[in-house]
Amino acid sequence: VQLQASGGGLVQAGGSLRLSCAASGRIFSSGPVAWFRQLPGKEREFVSVLDTGGGNIYYADSVKGRFTISRDKAKNTLNLEMNNLKPEDTAIYYCAARNGRIITSYMNRAEVYDIWGQGTQVTVSS
Numbered sequence: 001v002q003l004q005a006s007g008g009g010l011v012q013a014g015g016s017l018r019l020s021c022a023a024s025g026r027i028f029s030s031g032p033v034a035w036f037r038q039l040p041g042k043e044r045e046f047v048s049v050l051d052t053g054g055g056n057i058y059y060a061d062s063v064k065g066r067f068t069i070s071r072d073k074a075k076n077t078l079n080l081e082m083n084n085l086k087p088e089d090t091a092i093y094y095c096a097a098r099n100g101r102i103i104t105s106y107m108n109r110a111e112v113y114d115i116w117g118q119g120t121q122v123t124v125s126s
Helices: none
Strands: 003-006 009-012 017-023 032-038 045-051 057-059 067-072 077-082 091-097 120-125
Touching: 003 091, 017 032, 017 091, 017 120, 032 077, 045 067, 045 077, 057 067, 077 091
Parallel strands: 009 120
Antiparallel strands: 003 017, 017 077, 032 045, 032 091, 045 057, 067 077, 091 120
16 A cells, blocks of 8 residues: 655745645545654654544644645545645645554654655745
């Protein structure tokens, strides 16, 4: 099973981008699926998670109200709609999936995810 992220690019502050993560197998239906981001030399940072088991959605405080995570079951994709982008949103964005359930408080931890996409670069200019 593989994940393929796409949709990154260069955008001015205040602009929007839509990231997509396509799965080669049925992995968006049994556990949490999430987006993380990372800057060079820094740890991977949680952005948002969708719990496919319970349907709950959570966001990092830094993106709440601006980003929207969603899942397209028919296309087997995970999406991240990013609006009102800021320069501090610049990073490589990764999608991730976990096979199986996990308690909510652990869903923002990168180490609990089994499968990762290759990352897509998002650059926001000021």
